Amino acid sequence: MDILAEALESMRTGRPTSVRTDGHAPWGLRLPPAAGAGFHVVLHGSCWLVPVDSPHLEPVPLDVGDVVFLRSGSRHVLADHPGTPGEVPGPERYTKAPPIGSVVLGDDGGGGARTSLLCGNYxxxxxxxHPVVRQLPEVVHLRARDGRHPELSAAVRLLGAELDNPRIGSEGIVPALIDSLLLYILRAWLEDQPAEAEGWSTALRDPAVAPALAAIHDTPSAAWTVESLAVRSGLSRAAFARRFTTLVGEPPMAYLTRWRMTLAAKLLRDSDVPLLTVAARTGYSTEFALARAFKREYGIAPGGYRRQARAA
Structure with a gap:
């Protein structure tokens, strides 16, 4: 079971949106808060990312091939220099052209240094x-010059080639690459964490915790207990519970309930299956048992949640 891919899929509420941004110095782009997570890929040149909602964070220099991920889609400015003010382009500034739209900032005839980025939102x-996302820092900066993530760099190069020279198939290739980029970003960050770190970077490869997580994700409807999960880990009940809580951030049964409710919410949002089926797939014997657990987590009954999700 690919827990990282499944965790991200459970959080998705729509496909990524993106735009190509070309800046000619001096230029600045102010980005408002977004629902979800933001990302930027530097295709050509260099620039700065200046956090607005996180004043404790220093401006981040970005070079060609760099990728930056903003966990909570917070406000920020992209600019040729940290002191350049950011503008909010009106809709008339955006050009719609396959495979994605574009916007040009600054004076493209003034001879200023050019920067090209792919900017978007997941x-x-x-x-x-999901805790694997919640534990991320607000800004994840993956530098191309470090050379530690060849697959991510290859995806960035492919994106750049398709955007620089769109050809037959580009309209299907570019969205798929942008979609895959999220997994590449998170995998790269997780693999960058030291082996002794606590958290999901270790939990996903820990010989005791990883099998228990795989069991929960593979069969969430099973009647799991701390004891039965501990058997898979090869540890005693108490030792397993301590290890799991330390790395995952919550006890085994709390995580099991969280994951069941996450799956229930996705089924309610994305399908028309009856509530009894949702209950059975998430480990509850009756609709009433599901409703009680769901309302405790979400503050609303499953039927009401489904109606709200469809109306949104």
Whole structure:
């Protein structure tokens, strides 16, 4: 079971949106808060990312090939220099052209240094983020010059080639690459964490915790207990519970309930299956048992949640 891919899929509320941004110095782009997570890929040149909602964070220099991920879609400015003010382009400034739209900032005839970026947003349910996303720093900066993530760099190069020279198939290739980029970003960050770190970077490869997580994700409807999960880990009940809580951030049964409710919410949003089926797939014997657990987590009954999701 690919827990990272499944966790991200459970949070998705829509497909990514993106735009190509070309800046000619001096230029600045002010980006408002977004629902979900933001991302930027530097295709050509260099620039700065200046956090607005996180004044404790220093401006981040970005070079060609760099990728930056903003966990909560917070306000920020992209500019040729940290002191350049950011503008909010009106809709008339955006050009619609396959495979994605574009916007040009600054004076493209003035001879200023050019920067080209892919800017976008992953539509994720950040009201209840999976812990693997919640544990990320606000800004994740993956530098191309470090050379540690060849697959991510290859994806960036492919994106750049398709955007620089759109050809037959580009309209299907570019969205797929942008979609895959999220997994590449998170995998790269997780693999960058030291082996002794606590958290999901270790939990996903820990010989005791990883099998228990795989069991929960593979068969969430099973009647799991701390004891039965501990058997898979090869540890005693108490030792397993301590290890799991330390790395995952919550006890085994709390995580099991969280994951069941996450799956229930996705089924309610994305399908028309009866509530009894939702209950059976998430480990509850009756609709009443599901409704009680769901309302405790979401503050609303499953039927009401489904109606709200469809109306949104």
């Amino acid at each position: 539509h994720l349910d950040m009201a209840r983020p």
